[in-house]
Amino acid sequence: VQFVESGGGMVHPGGSLRLSCAASGFTFNTYDMTWVRQAPGKGPEWVSGISAGGGSTYYADSVKGRFTISRDNAKNTLYLQMSSLKPEDTALYYCARVSFVQVLGGRPRYEYDYWGQGTQVTVSS
Numbered sequence: 001v002q003f004v005e006s007g008g009g010m011v012h013p014g015g016s017l018r019l020s021c022a023a024s025g026f027t028f029n030t031y032d033m034t035w036v037r038q039a040p041g042k043g044p045e046w047v048s049g050i051s052a053g054g055g056s057t058y059y060a061d062s063v064k065g066r067f068t069i070s071r072d073n074a075k076n077t078l079y080l081q082m083s084s085l086k087p088e089d090t091a092l093y094y095c096a097r098v099s100f101v102q103v104l105g106g107r108p109r110y111e112y113d114y115w116g117q118g119t120q121v122t123v124s125s
Contacts, residue, residue: 001025003095003116010122015085021078021095021116029053029073032098034110035080037091037121045091048080049098049108058108063089085123092118 007019019035034049048069049058057069068081078095099113 001097001114003097003114005093005095005116005119008093008119008121010124011085012125013086013123015123016081016083017085017121019080019082019093019095019119019121021080023076023078023095023097026097028071028076032101032110033071033078034096034098034112035069035078035093036096036112036115037089037093038118039088039091044094046110047093049101049110050078058103058106082121085121087123087125090121090123092120094118 002024004022007017011017030052032051035047036044037047038044047060047063048067050069050071054071066084070079095116096112097114098110100111102109
């Protein structure tokens with residue numbers, strides 16, 4: 001199992017970025033996928049998740065309305081479109097494969113088994 005993330009960079013507040021995660025080594029379209037981020041000095045924070053077929057998406061309250069998760073199963077690629085970026089979005093962003101998901105009250109609880117190497121997003125004026 002391998003993931004290659006790309007698309008990170010430095011942007012001004014209010015800017016946009018599109019992250020990509022190219023997956024290989026497993027049957028991509030049978031797994032839910034997520035984006036997780038880790039800011040300096042903090043623990044991992046779940047950002048967004050998408051079901052295997054792409055029909056269900058979930059977002060952390062901190063990014064809802066600003067980020068959009070999507071996937072192209074024909075290309076084995078996961079995306080995260082980020083808009084209206086804030087300095088507090090600065091973090092290393094990882095894609096992660098979901099090994100277990102439980103949705104209660106519309107909120108998912110995930111467990112992960114494989115992660116990518118991460119792509120850095122820095123939002124600064």
